[in-house]
Amino acid sequence: MYIYTADEMKEIDEKTIGGEDGKSLELMEKAAKSIYNVLSDRITGKKKHKQVLAVCGKGNNGGDGLALSRLLGNDGFNIRVLMTAGEKELKRDTSVELKRLEISTDNVYYLGSSSRELLDQIIGDSDFIIDAIFGTGFKGKVDGELSDIMLKINDSKATVVSIDIPSGLVGNNGRVYGNAIKADFTVVVDSLKTGNLLGQAPDYNGEIIVGEGIGLDKSQASPDKRLLSGKTAGKMKTRRSSGHKYDFGSLAIAGGSIGMTGAPLLSAKSGLGSGCGLSTVLIDKEAYAYCNSPWPEVMIKPYANEVEFEKLLERATAAVFGPGMGMDEKYDKMMIKALKRDIPIVVDADGIYRLNKARDQLVLKDKNLIITPHLGEMAKLFRVKTEDVLDDPIYFVKSAVDCYNAVVVLKGPCTVIGAKNELWFYYKPNSGMACGGSGDVLSGIIGGLCAQGYETLEAAKKGVVIHGTAGEFARAEKNEWGMCAGDIINNIYKGIEPLV
Numbered sequence: 001m002y003i004y005t006a007d008e009m010k011e012i013d014e015k016t017i018g019g020e021d022g023k024s025l026e027l028m029e030k031a032a033k034s035i036y037n038v039l040s041d042r043i044t045g046k047k048k049h050k051q052v053l054a055v056c057g058k059g060n061n062g063g064d065g066l067a068l069s070r071l072l073g074n075d076g077f078n079i080r081v082l083m084t085a086g087e088k089e090l091k092r093d094t095s096v097e098l099k100r101l102e103i104s105t106d107n108v109y110y111l112g113s114s115s116r117e118l119l120d121q122i123i124g125d126s127d128f129i130i131d132a133i134f135g136t137g138f139k140g141k142v143d144g145e146l147s148d149i150m151l152k153i154n155d156s157k158a159t160v161v162s163i164d165i166p167s168g169l170v171g172n173n174g175r176v177y178g179n180a181i182k183a184d185f186t187v188v189v190d191s192l193k194t195g196n197l198l199g200q201a202p203d204y205n206g207e208i209i210v211g212e213g214i215g216l217d218k219s220q221a222s223p224d225k226r227l228l229s230g231k232t233a234g235k236m237k238t239r240r241s242s243g244h245k246y247d248f249g250s251l252a253i254a255g256g257s258i259g260m261t262g263a264p265l266l267s268a269k270s271g272l273g274s275g276c277g278l279s280t281v282l283i284d285k286e287a288y289a290y291c292n293s294p295w296p297e298v299m300i301k302p303y304a305n306e307v308e309f310e311k312l313l314e315r316a317t318a319a320v321f322g323p324g325m326g327m328d329e330k331y332d333k334m335m336i337k338a339l340k341r342d343i344p345i346v347v348d349a350d351g352i353y354r355l356n357k358a359r360d361q362l363v364l365k366d367k368n369l370i371i372t373p374h375l376g377e378m379a380k381l382f383r384v385k386t387e388d389v390l391d392d393p394i395y396f397v398k399s400a401v402d403c404y405n406a407v408v409v410l411k412g413p414c415t416v417i418g419a420k421n422e423l424w425f426y427y428k429p430n431s432g433m434a435c436g437g438s439g440d441v442l443s444g445i446i447g448g449l450c451a452q453g454y455e456t457l458e459a460a461k462k463g464v465v466i467h468g469t470a471g472e473f474a475r476a477e478k479n480e481w482g483m484c485a486g487d488i489i490n491n492i493y494k495g496i497e498p499l500v
């Protein structure tokens, strides 16, 4: 499934319309019909004669809401409409849809000219609220009375259905700067937009359902963004029954410092969980003294200097560099040693900040490099604020791909994987994954897959899916509060199963 930015969608829309009279209205009708079809599967059926309130804005999203209301009205629902803009402010097609609806109902209210009591009453006694205030054309912040109305809708008992995107979310990046609608369902028109997945979108979407296509002409759009799932991650390679441990690769994890010895251990154990034959933590000898592993299957080897470190790397078929390493400058030399080796390397956590220095000393071209930053690490890598990355995560992922010739995994509720000319979005929000060690588990899985011979992008895609699925199983066992990194590790095998 392809994903577009709101700006790309606008271009697609304009290309499809191509100046043809009536075409944009036809698209609006198709959008409404597609949303109606989704709703008739989910909520209409047995629930006719219920109260529906459609809250509609002046743009095309409002027009979609009005056309949908007409279809629901024909179906036996009691429709009321709250317009958030005056008749004269409406876009042309939205104005046409309002006139079409007014043929069958008088229940049209206007935000500026209805009393607050009346508005509270129609919000309070609705069974369903259609949120068609703003779509992907929204920018900035909602304020004034509309902002209060949004909160009232969020507090209501009604099932809230957002059209295309919850109103108040910015279409390109899913950011929310004021209040926004919290939906039970978001029915996306035709194709997912980046704003449906990124930023704060997971807190507002409810369940996302993508409606059937409305016949948009995407022939000139650049299809570089896709949804990552168990299906698109591809299958695991079969394992040779006669293979021995060296056939399944040897992963080295360079990391750990005093007080942070658990991070590389989590990575190492996760590498084994993903199927690699051997997993070894390479740790500074001072920190080694504090290293207490619960896993005897993980080897732990201390080094005193970069020469010893390099020696220990010799048998590794892939490495993870950074978990729990700390900021000591002495590790810069180890990073150069690791990057000079001709093996895939996952640079994570405290390794990421060092990439700038390494880039000055090494040509990173043709390296098998994977970088796995979270938002804060990406911001540090580019010396910008976290807010800047949130504003345009796609830009930063693409920039990191280009700067470091790497596969980049920007971790978050929607993880974005970037490689040359392709971006993959893995949208499986799970707040239980936001816990210490979760990232170490991911880098270990990806490293473990690289050690077994998977290409970097393939390893990143599979690793993200395995990690996310394992997290879902951990949540099912322990809930989002109780689960921790160890629970994700315990479920890695369940994350692998759908890919076998």
Ligand SMILES: NC(=O)C1=CN([C@@H]2O[C@H](COP(=O)(O)OP(=O)(O)OC[C@H]3O[C@@H](n4cnc5c(N)ncnc54)[C@H](OP(=O)(O)O)[C@@H]3O)[C@@H](O)[C@H]2O)[C@@H](O)CC1
Pocket (backbone or CB within 6 Å): 009, 010, 012, 013, 027, 028, 031, 057, 058, 059, 060, 061, 062, 063, 064, 091, 133, 134, 135, 136, 137, 138, 139, 140, 141, 142, 143, 163, 164, 165, 189, 216
């Ligand atoms: N192919 C497609 O994509 C199709 C798209 N379709 C539908 O169209 C939707 C996109 O429609 P859209 O472009 O008309 O924008 P939409 O989001 O309805 O309204 C934005 C309006 O709000 C305003 N506004 C903005 N910011 C604001 C603020 N902070 N505070 C207050 N006002 C603000 C802004 O006004 P302006 O600032 O420009 O004066 C503008 O008028 C899309 O989500 C989908 O539902 C389908 O119909 C068919 C095919």
Ligand SMILES: [K+]
Pocket (backbone or CB within 6 Å): 061, 131, 132, 133, 134, 135, 162, 163, 164, 165, 166, 167
């Ligand atoms: K909306």
